[in-house]
Amino acid sequence: MEFRENEILGIIGPNGAGKTTFINVIGGIYLPTHGKIFFNGQEISELPAHRRCKLGIGRTFQLVRPLQGLSLIENVMVGGLFGKGLRQREARKKAEELCEFLDLTDITREITRMTALEVKKMEIAHALAAQPKLLFLDEVMAGLNSDETMQMIALVRKIHSRGIVIGIVEHVMRVIRELTDRVIVLDWGEVIAEGPYEKVSNDPKVITAYLGEEA
Amino acid sequence: MEGCLQRIHKVMALLSKLKQKSYQIAITSVIAAIVLGFWKPHVLVEGIQRACLYAVIALPMALILGIVGIINLAHGEYMMLGAYFAYFLNVYTGMDPLLAIFPAFLAFFLIGIVSYKAIIKYVLGAPELNQLLLTFGLAMVIEQLANLFWTSRPIKLPLKYVSASATIGSFTFGTYEFVYIAAAIIVLAGLLLFLKRTSTGQAALAVGQNPRGAKLVGIHVDRTYLLVFSLSIALVGAIGAIFMTRHSIFPLMGAPFTMKSFCLIAMAGIGNLTGILWCSLILGLAENFVLSFRGYAGWADILFFALIVLVIMARSRQRQVK
Amino acid sequence: MRISRYLSYFVILIFLLTLPLYTGVYLLNVMDIILLYIALALSWDMLLRSGQISFGVAGLFGVGGYAAVLLNLSTGMNPLISIVVGGLAAGILAWLVGIAVLQLRGMYFAIVTLALAEIFRVIIRNLPDLTGGPEGTILPSAIFAGNSAKTYWLAIAVAVVSVIASEIFRRTRIHFALTSIRNDEIVARSSGINVFKYLVFIFVITSAIQGVTGGAYAHIYGFVSPEGSFSVDFTLLPIAMALLGGMHSTWGPVVGAVLLGAVSELLKLHIPYGHLLVYGLIIVITILFFPQGILGTLGQRRKKSR
Numbered sequence: 001m002e003f004r005e006n007e008i009l010g011i012i013g014p015n016g017a018g019k020t021t022f023i024n025v026i027g028g029i030y031l032p033t034h035g036k037i038f039f040n041g042q043e044i045s046e047l048p049a050h051r052r053c054k055l056g057i058g059r060t061f062q063l064v065r066p067l068q069g070l071s072l073i074e075n076v077m078v079g080g081l082f083g084k085g086l087r088q089r090e091a092r093k094k095a096e097e098l099c100e101f102l103d104l105t106d107i108t109r110e111i112t113r114m115t116a117l118e119v120k121k122m123e124i125a126h127a128l129a130a131q132p133k134l135l136f137l138d139e140v141m142a143g144l145n146s147d148e149t150m151q152m153i154a155l156v157r158k159i160h161s162r163g164i165v166i167g168i169v170e171h172v173m174r175v176i177r178e179l180t181d182r183v184i185v186l187d188w189g190e191v192i193a194e195g196p197y198e199k200v201s202n203d204p205k206v207i208t209a210y211l212g213e214e215a
Numbered sequence: 216m217e218g219c220l221q222r223i224h225k226v227m228a229l230l231s232k233l234k235q236k237s238y239q240i241a242i243t244s245v246i247a248a249i250v251l252g253f254w255k256p257h258v259l260v261e262g263i264q265r266a267c268l269y270a271v272i273a274l275p276m277a278l279i280l281g282i283v284g285i286i287n288l289a290h291g292e293y294m295m296l297g298a299y300f301a302y303f304l305n306v307y308t309g310m311d312p313l314l315a316i317f318p319a320f321l322a323f324f325l326i327g328i329v330s331y332k333a334i335i336k337y338v339l340g341a342p343e344l345n346q347l348l349l350t351f352g353l354a355m356v357i358e359q360l361a362n363l364f365w366t367s368r369p370i371k372l373p374l375k376y377v378s379a380s381a382t383i384g385s386f387t388f389g390t391y392e393f394v395y396i397a398a399a400i401i402v403l404a405g406l407l408l409f410l411k412r413t414s415t416g417q418a419a420l421a422v423g424q425n426p427r428g429a430k431l432v433g434i435h436v437d438r439t440y441l442l443v444f445s446l447s448i449a450l451v452g453a454i455g456a457i458f459m460t461r462h463s464i465f466p467l468m469g470a471p472f473t474m475k476s477f478c479l480i481a482m483a484g485i486g487n488l489t490g491i492l493w494c495s496l497i498l499g500l501a502e503n504f505v506l507s508f509r510g511y512a513g514w515a516d517i518l519f520f521a522l523i524v525l526v527i528m529a530r531s532r533q534r535q536v537k
Numbered sequence: 538m539r540i541s542r543y544l545s546y547f548v549i550l551i552f553l554l555t556l557p558l559y560t561g562v563y564l565l566n567v568m569d570i571i572l573l574y575i576a577l578a579l580s581w582d583m584l585l586r587s588g589q590i591s592f593g594v595a596g597l598f599g600v601g602g603y604a605a606v607l608l609n610l611s612t613g614m615n616p617l618i619s620i621v622v623g624g625l626a627a628g629i630l631a632w633l634v635g636i637a638v639l640q641l642r643g644m645y646f647a648i649v650t651l652a653l654a655e656i657f658r659v660i661i662r663n664l665p666d667l668t669g670g671p672e673g674t675i676l677p678s679a680i681f682a683g684n685s686a687k688t689y690w691l692a693i694a695v696a697v698v699s700v701i702a703s704e705i706f707r708r709t710r711i712h713f714a715l716t717s718i719r720n721d722e723i724v725a726r727s728s729g730i731n732v733f734k735y736l737v738f739i740f741v742i743t744s745a746i747q748g749v750t751g752g753a754y755a756h757i758y759g760f761v762s763p764e765g766s767f768s769v770d771f772t773l774l775p776i777a778m779a780l781l782g783g784m785h786s787t788w789g790p791v792v793g794a795v796l797l798g799a800v801s802e803l804l805k806l807h808i809p810y811g812h813l814l815v816y817g818l819i820i821v822i823t824i825l826f827f828p829q830g831i832l833g834t835l836g837q838r839r840k841k842s843r
Contacts, residue, residue, distance in 0.1 A: 341828070355773060
């Protein structure tokens with residue numbers, strides 16, 4: 001499968017289908033046992049994760065683990081410092097810009113007092129700080145209420161408008177429907193369907209994967 | 216004709232199994248053992264005996280580290296306490312240390328419970344670092360208290376039966392040490408049965424894999440940790456009693472055993488109890504082999520550690536998770 | 538604000554540097570020990586910030602001591618230079634061990650380091666022609682001919698170097714790398730941090746500091762021996778000091794070192810044995826009740842009262 005320029009690709013599938021594993025393989029946390037991965041024409045199948053980050057692959061994490069011992073802004077700076085190799089002052093400036101872009105305020109505070117939405121935004125800012133060309137959002141909508149989901153959808157559109165290709169793993173279908181150009185469906189580690197959301201959501205294979213066989 | 220073909224097939228199948236690493240290792244080991252048996256029979260017999268000693272000491276640590284994920288750097292110190300317990304039991308009641316295994320087991324089960332409730336329990340939730348530091352400190356405390364109370368002078372009980380020996384041809388070897396082999400097999404079998412057949416054992420496996428999940432299905436996680444930890448201490452205390460019969464004991468004797476136990480666990484793989492027996496055989500024989508060359512005795516100690524470093528290097532190459 | 542803080546540091550430094558002018562040999566010797574332990578405690582803490590524990594401080598310390606003494610004896614190398622080379626030797630050893638073992642970290646690394654002191658001790662004991670064997674080697678004269686002011690300044694230099702290193706680790710991007718790695722390696726890797734490289738780097742630097750400290754100690758006291766130079770004191774005390782004072786900081790280990798250093802001197806005067814017991818107890822009690830150490834707990838109280 002492939003990611004196309006400028007698209008927002010949805011990645012859906014039942015639990016255990018391998019969506020996060022997929023991100024881990026592309027991100028370089030796991031190495032593929034078969035097959036190859038190419039990024040912008042370059043083969044990256046054997047590259048370690050930190051190199052892939054520098055090449056422009058970014059991601060958020062399903063179970064958010066903000067870095068204890070660093071403040072909010074410092075958490076964001078990490079991506080800029082290492083993903084992009086910026087000096088501290090530049091990284092800080094970029095991080096401040098990102099926080100503004102994502103509507104995060106009071107950025108010098110400790111991370112212990114943040115709302116769920118803020119933590120997610122910080123995660124995304126952290127990933128954006130490394131200036132990725134391809135960004136995976138792993139279930140960013142989880143645990144958000146209706147309002148917050150709307151905010152997040154607008155945010156993702158904003159990020160996309162910067163020219164970043166986005167791969168979005170979600171369970172909330174409304175989000176997939178609104179945001180994505182194309183969707184792939186994973187089940188047991190295989191792509192079982194691919195195409196625009198309308199087509200895929202009516203595909204009997206997909207329905208079976210989610211709901212099981214008709215009795 | 217048919218029978219001939221079938222036999223050829225069977226041989227081919229056997230030979231193709233040779234490609235499997237485990238078979239290769241097994242066959243080379245058997246050959247090496249036979250060679251050793253003729254060249255240096257002392258090394259073979261004493262090596263196996265010593266190996267089983269290491270194995271039986273390592274198994275309780277493997278139980279808590281491998282199955283429920285608790286690291287206890289004071290492991291060797293508890294064994295030392297068990298040895299002294301057997302000694303004083305003998306001095307004050309005349310009880311034979313081998314018999315003392317049973318009261319030692321009970322006593323140390325209690326000691327395990329106390330240790331867990333007073334100390335260990337508090338660092339289970341915390342990062343692994345805290346367990347390492349805490350049990351390191353605990354090991355120091357136990358060791359130094361022992362040193363204060365009992366001085367560093369080594370103690371030994373003069374028991375007659377430990378010098379039993381047998382002779383095959385011109386080769387004499389100690390027969391008492393076969394106790395270690397028996398102990399190793401009994402403890403290993405006992406633990407495997409415990410894990411497979413008892414509800415606590417099954418609970419332990421569950422908790423080790425996923426403590427939160429285990430709690431959700433109703434397993435009493437804290438009690439499982441408590442029981443398994445206390446079992447480990449009870450075993451290692453009893454083993455201390457056995458050790459006492461044959462070796463002199465002193466307060467600082469525990470630390471090398473903690474290290475070697477950990478080496479064995481790392482070699483065998485976390486969670487692999489049977490593997491501990493095989494790995495200890497390799498290590499025990501290797502150690503005795505080196506010891507048999509005069510002048511190299513001092514280097515035997517490092518053998519374990521050199522091997523553990525090699526194993527870690529090999530493992531990390533295998534991992535492939537960059 | 539900043540100026541007044543630097544001014545006070547400056548004043549304290551001047552005070553410390555001129556100490557030999559108004560105190561006697563005994564106090565200077567006690568300060569020597571405290572200063573060297575500051576270096577050990579700080580270097581241990583620096584590695585801890587990455588999430589790794591080393592139980593092998595005594596090993597690197599002893600290697601540095603032996604390297605410094607043997608080089609000085611066999612090649613007539615200037616003692617000060619030999620101390621630096623001792624640090625280099627420890628660093629190189631750490632590099633070898635690190636690249637071998639830091640792929641698997643946490644508990645594996647910690648326990649391998651536990652073996653380090655023992656391994657080096659065995660090696661040194663078994664090469665008597667090179668190292669003087671179990672009895673050790675004595676220098677014909679201690680460094681600076683035993684002038685206690687100069688040895689004191691040497692100790693200050695070592696402590697200052699470690700404080701500077703610790704601050705560098707706290708103010709540059711290294712701080713971000715260490716904290717990320719400590720928290721979650723996978724997140725760190727996905728953020729572009731080469732975890733393995735950083736860990737080896739930190740291990741090498743901290744081990745080099747420990748080696749330099751060992752070299753300084755060996756020259757100040759004028760001898761090395763397998764038992765003395767690799768004594769478990771040099772692992773146990775720094776850990777207790779860093780934990781007591783407050784880990785993951787520069788001043789925590791310093792405070793811990795000063796406190797425990799003073800305590801250990803007092804203990805030596807009144808109780809001939811049992812020191813290790815006290816240090817072990819301190820570790821146990823600190824982990825159980827004040828994992829943040831003195832400075833950490835004070836810092837938290839201050840935050841709460843705001």
